Each structure stands twice: as structure tokens, then as C-alpha cells.
Amino acid sequence: MFLPIDQISFIIHLFDSDGSRVAAFLENDELKQYLFDDVRTICEAVQRGLRVSNNGPMLGQRKQQSNGTTPFVWMTYKEVIDRSFDLTAGLSELGVKPGQETFIAIYAKNRPEWIISELATYNNRNIVVSLYDTLGTDARSFIIHQASIEIVICDEEKKAYGLVEEKSRNPSLKHLILLDSFGDDLKEKAAKEGISVHRFDDVLTMGRQIDKSHFEPPKPEDLCTLCYTSGTTGIPKGVMLTHGNVIATTTIFQNCSDIDMGPSDVMLSYLPLAHMYERMMECHMYTMGVKVGFFSGNIRKIIEDMKELKPTIVPLVPRMLTRIYEKASTIINSSYLKKMIFNLSIAYKSYKLRRGIVCNDSLIDSLVFKRLQEEMGGRVRFMTIGSAPISGDVLNFARATLGAVIVESYVCIPADMSTDQVGIPSPCNAIKLIDVPELGYFTKDGVGEICIRGYNVFKGYYKDDEKTKEVLDPDGWLHSGDIGRWTEKGTLKIIDRKKHIFKLQQGEYIAPEKIETIYGQSKYVRNVFVYGESLKTCIIAIIVPEEEVLRSTISEQQLQLNDVTFEELCANETIKKLIFNDIIEIGKKGGLNSMELVKDIYLSPEIFTIDNGLMTPTMKCRRPNIKKYFEQQLKQMYSKL
Numbered sequence: 070m071f072l073p074i075d076q077i078s079f080i081i082h083l084f085d086s087d088g089s090r091v092a093a094f095l096e097n098d099e100l101k102q103y104l105f106d107d108v109r110t111i112c113e114a115v116q117r118g119l120r121v122s123n124n125g126p127m128l129g130q131r132k133q134q135s136n137g138t139t140p141f142v143w144m145t146y147k148e149v150i151d152r153s154f155d156l157t158a159g160l161s162e163l164g165v166k167p168g169q170e171t172f173i174a175i176y177a178k179n180r181p182e183w184i185i186s187e188l189a190t191y192n193n194r195n196i197v198v199s200l201y202d203t204l205g206t207d208a209r210s211f212i213i214h215q216a217s218i219e220i221v222i223c224d225e226e227k228k229a230y231g232l233v234e235e236k237s238r239n240p241s242l243k244h245l246i247l248l249d250s251f252g253d254d255l256k257e258k259a260a261k262e263g264i265s266v267h268r269f270d271d272v273l274t275m276g277r278q279i280d281k282s283h284f285e286p287p288k289p290e291d292l293c294t295l296c297y298t299s300g301t302t303g304i305p306k307g308v309m310l311t312h313g314n315v316i317a318t319t320t321i322f323q324n325c326s327d328i329d330m331g332p333s334d335v336m337l338s339y340l341p342l343a344h345m346y347e348r349m350m351e352c353h354m355y356t357m358g359v360k361v362g363f364f365s366g367n368i369r370k371i372i373e374d375m376k377e378l379k380p381t382i383v384p385l386v387p388r389m390l391t392r393i394y395e396k397a398s399t400i401i402n403s404s405y406l407k408k409m410i411f412n413l414s415i416a417y418k419s420y421k422l423r424r425g426i427v428c429n430d431s432l433i434d435s436l437v438f439k440r441l442q443e444e445m446g447g448r449v450r451f452m453t454i455g456s457a458p459i460s461g462d463v464l465n466f467a468r469a470t471l472g473a474v475i476v477e478s479y480v481c482i483p484a485d486m487s488t489d490q491v492g493i494p495s496p497c498n499a500i501k502l503i504d505v506p507e508l509g510y511f512t513k514d515g516v517g518e519i520c521i522r523g524y525n526v527f528k529g530y531y532k533d534d535e536k537t538k539e540v541l542d543p544d545g546w547l548h549s550g551d552i553g554r555w556t557e558k559g560t561l562k563i564i565d566r567k568k569h570i571f572k573l574q575q576g577e578y579i580a581p582e583k584i585e586t587i588y589g590q591s592k593y594v595r596n597v598f599v600y601g602e603s604l605k606t607c608i609i610a611i612i613v614p615e616e617e618v619l620r621s622t623i624s625e626q627q628l629q630l631n632d633v634t635f636e637e638l639c640a641n642e643t644i645k646k647l648i649f650n651d652i653i654e655i656g657k658k659g660g661l662n663s664m665e666l667v668k669d670i671y672l673s674p675e676i677f678t679i680d681n682g683l684m685t686p687t688m689k690c691r692r693p694n695i696k697k698y699f700e701q702q703l704k705q706m707y708s709k710l
Contacts, residue, residue, distance in 0.1 A: 071197045076605045088512060089501035089522070090555070094323075094492050101496040101589050102289075102313065102321045102524045105356065110312035112191050114356040119146035122332040122358030128181040129335075129362035131377065133348055141362050141378055144181060146355075149188070152609055156189035157284060159274030163244055163267070165220060167193040167285055169292060172216040176200040176232075177224035179363045181337045182269060183250045184351070186222045187342075190512065198307075199343035201686045202679075206231070208305050210238040210601035212297050215532060217308065222269070229259070229266065233288035235260040246272055274586050289313035295421075295531050296345050307531030308660050310345065311375060317497040318345075319353040328474055330382070332358040335379040335448075338366035339371055341686040346455040350384045372444055379446035386688045387459035394463045395592055397441065397470070399618050409436060414627075418469035429472025438470045449473045460590045478523040491561055501546070502553060508578055510552055518567055519553040520546040569692060575666045578687040579608055587659035587689070588652045588667075592618050596677040597652075598695045607668040609706045611699050613676050614639065614648060622647070639672035648672065671702045 087597035116423035213287035297305040340347040362378040381479045401411045413435040452475045477491045494500045502517030510516045582600040596613035677683035
């Protein structure tokens, strides 16, 4: 594939006297609302997919066969649409009223029924409330109560029991529709609380014979979803998004016009559908008639799923690429010859990338990178990265080894293979920078907080005008909290983060996420949490080491620790010094000043995960939870400084 790198020279255009900018290819500087005249809502996106794919496969899921294999089994576009209308009719029989006053919650892992339930909700202008798979009790009850939810569609019996037990906190709840099997005990307990429990297939059957001509399709200005924040900090906030917002967001793919997508493509779905990044991606896939295959539900089997699915399109979070990079680095560094061959191959592929040539079928690919490519199914050609920053080294490594176009989803230009920026304004957006005096960023110097206005900007937080006013100003500008700089080429570079900043005793502002991104480049670091207090003069960190890399180093350096448990390694002073010195060196190379270098670290064997509440479903640190979890260790570190 050849990407025309000369398009970089005309990618932005000064839009207004306030310094806002738009993509230069826009006609008369008019922001785009949609890519196709006949696609203004999510329902219309799926209808277009039905047409352009000629009723091809739409949703796939692995299913056990009699011979023991678990291939992907597919439903066509028409089958999905028909089932969604059957479900809409079945919901009507349960008393669901049409219109914008009705909220239906979906509480499940990614699977075909998630999409069928979503479309069924839209068919009658109802609104989806997406619940994260690992929401805590308080957050879950808050959401159900705030949105007055009467119906929850969930996958597991265990979740349903939790909802029944919380009925006193959620008086509006009337119906639970389960995707998986359940016992009579659940029905009996639910009935005592005034809740009816139904099998998903039974509701479909109920609606199959009912007339559907009276259904009212959604309008572009209708709300399609309340997407609650994952609770990184504080109480979840319900982000109000319209069909028009979601469709406008898909115009970012106009920046990727050189990447043709169609019915021959397959996308892997594993990022939570409760997160809008995944749902926006899938909406565009359906618009283009693409097939979407769902992972098996176990993130540890994601490689197996990819080998079976052989996807061509993969949305992901940076951590997945970073883990691949770290694992490959460990193998390569085990031999001088391997390292030399690999680095020369990376250099050659990087040279080709700078010339706009993206490929995975060269001689070098077949000799050096084929095994790595086959780990992801062997056909990946387009990847998007969202939710967090990614190291330039990791991004360059992935582009070279996988031979795929990889863009960051903030904004994107496939043809620009540099790794130090996130692209240009999307066709639906104008972007401007504003002063952040408390951090010393001023627009006169070409830097400031990134503000976004356009057709994809959300309408506000549900029932929370105060929080809405904190991020949406009267002129419709969304204040992102990201600090950016326009590069000489006109692309946008994120250099800092306004949110989560804290001030040390001497008045120095610290942006922990920026520091964590840099320390995360250490091969020894799996998770990192940087912490500071306003009454302290320095910062400290909790680090979860990469055990495999650590043991490899122990063997190479003959540290006599081969038979020691991981917990004992984390408590070992030699290991602590090894990792501390490495992150300090990386921090200095990464441009951190002396106040941004940690003065002490605590090594924890406890990995930050969604299940233990230390990570959000979008793989961000739950900062309040981590602070509480390691409260004693943080106190001990500061007491010694």
C-alpha cells in the first residue's frame, strides 16, 4: 500500500480569529456531519451495511462444534436487523414505551446480542445506557437510579443476582433479560422484589409475531445513548450523545480515505462496547458492510481469537502493543545476532514507512516479522489506538513489524508516519488552543489547552448542569484537559495533561499521567502509579514489574535469584535498585525535570486489573482506588524521605 505523504502540506486551515483550525480539505470550511447522505443515524448505518454487503456476514462469535473446534459462526446483516425488530416488539409487550423518555440498560461483555439489543432500543427512539462489565455496586446503583431504568439486559446470572439484591436502591427496576441460562432460584428471588426475569430468546419469540409497522425510527437529533464515565475519579457522569454525534464522529475516516474498507474486511471487537470508542468504530464498520467478530470473553485468549478470526482491522489500547513490544524485545535481546538482524530490519521498514510505503509481504516480512504478524492472525492492515498516549518507539516498532497502517484515534493522518503527534482536526471538528496560566502554557507561544467544537461534541452530562459547565463553554467549545501544540506541519501534538495535576509544596505543578507514560517505556514496568501531595516536596511511585523480563535479566546478570518467588523479588533491594535506576534514566532521556523524577518506589506483585478495581475498563488507572489500596506503602515511603 502506498500513502501519499504530500497530503501533509495542506492538512489544516485557519478557521477563525480565535485561532481555531479545521482540516484544509473541507469544502468552504464547512464541518461535516456525515459521510453518506443516507446515513444520519446508527440504524441507517446498519441498513447501508446490509445493502453494500449484499446481506453479507455482520456479527460473528466463536461456538463449540461437535468435533471440538470453535470456529466463528456468523449472522447476516438481515438476520441481525430482523432480530433487533423482534426484540423491539418483545420489549413493547413488556411495557416499554416508545420515545426519548425510556432508557434501557445493556450490562454485558461484547457479543452479538449486545448489538441486537442496541439496535432494538433505537428502533423505537429509546436510549441505551451502557453499563461497564465490572462496575462497582455504588456506581451501578447510581446509574440505574439516575436514569430511572426499568429494564436491564445482562449476560450472566451472577450480575442479575446483584441487581436483584440492590432492588431497594433501584426502585425503578422491573425487568431483567438474561442472555445466558439461569435457574428458578433467580426468578423466585427476583419475583419477591417485584422484578420479572426473562430469557433473551423468549423475548425475541414473543415479538416475532407482532406487527412492527408502528415503530418510529430515530432522528439524527435524538439521544442514542447515555455513556457513563468509567469512574476514574468520583461519581460516574452520564454523557449525552445523539445519533448525529456518533455519525459525525465516523467522519474521521475521511482522513483515512486511502484505507478502503468493505465487506471483505473483518474487525475484532474486544474493547468494551460500553465505551464509545469501540461503538463508534463498529458503527463505521457496519456503514461499510464490514464483518465484526467478537472475542471469546477472556482477554487472555485474545491471541487465540485473532488467529481464528484473522482480522484486517483492530482497534486497541496502547497497552496491548506495548506488551507485544516488550515480549519481542526480551526475545531479541537474548542473542546479539537476533538483535542485529531485527534492528536492521526495523530500520529498513521504517525507511519505507517514511516514504509512504506500508507493506507486510516483503522478503524481510516473511523472514523476520512473519511469526509476529501471524500471532495477530496474519492479515491486520489497519489499527486505531485510543484511550491513552503511546510511546513513539512502540508505535514505530508496531508499524514496521506488523506492516499495518496505525493511527491514534484522537485525530489521524495515515500518511504521516511520525510518532510525535496525533494528526489534524477531524472533518467534523474545529480545534483551538487556550491559555493555561497555572501550568505556564500560553497560546502566544503556540501551546495551550485543546478545545474542540463540532457535530460530534456531546450535549452535556445527564442531570448535571454544573459538571457540564465545567467542560462545555457557552460557545459550544469542549475543554478537553489535554495540553497541545501545533507542529510546523500543522499537526497537533499532545504534550501534557491538565487533569489530575497536583502541586508540590514548593509550588511545582505535576502531571502524573505524562510521567507514567514515560516511565511505562521501561521494559521492567508493567503498571506504574505516580503520586504526590501538596505538603510534600517530591513524588513517589508504585510499580508492578514485568516478571518475565525481570527473570530474564536475573538470569543474564547471574543475580542468584532464580528460585525466588515474584513476591520476594518485589521485596528485594537489588531488584528495586535495578528498576529505580532504569526508570530514572528513561525519565531523564524523556525530558523530565528534577521535580518529575520520583525519589522512591514501591514494587508490588499485585497487577493493576479491572477485577481488583485498580484499572478502568479502558485500562486507565483508577487513581483514588490505587491511592487507597497502597495507602500504607505511600505513607511509609514519604516517612523515609
